[in-house]
Amino acid sequence: MNTKELNFAYKVRHALNENLDNLPASTTQRLAAARRKALAVKRDHAPLHALVSETVFAGGIGGYFQQPNRWFARLGTILPLIALIIGLTGMFQFEKQKRINETADIDAAVLADELPLSAYLDHGFSVYLARQTD
Missing domain, CATH: 1.20.5 (Single alpha-helices involved in coiled-coils or other helix-helix interfaces)
Known part of the structure; x- marks a missing residue:
């Protein structure tokens, strides 16, 4: 991720955290389900590879x-x-x-x-x- 994408992700997270109490219950449940799905898909033991060019x-x-x-x-x-x-x-x-x-x-x-x-x-x-x- 470059710095623009990272800054955008921080702003979205900050906006969601500020209005967490004001979100409807259905939206909160959908976000929780999406989070569980993302964590289930995430690989726990994915090997890290790096290409060294110099x-x-x-x-x-x-x-x-x-x-x-x-x-x-x-x-x-x-x-x-x-x-x-x-x-x-x-x-x-x-x-x-x-x-x-x-x-x-x-x-x-x-x-x-x-x-x-x-x-x-x-x-x-x-x-x-x-x-x-x-």
């Missing part, structure tokens, strides 16, 4: 992130995710390059050293190389 932030800062700066709020959510992805990718690439460099150093040391071919076939030598890479 985001509201706690602490009263909701207006700051609303209409004109809505992209700013989205950027504040997406930017940390992008930074996390870039950081994790960088760490993965760094560890991968570190592993490649260690393997290359071992390969260079093996190739630069003068070992007989039987050393490459020895099981203990392959275990030694495996421990060096870990």
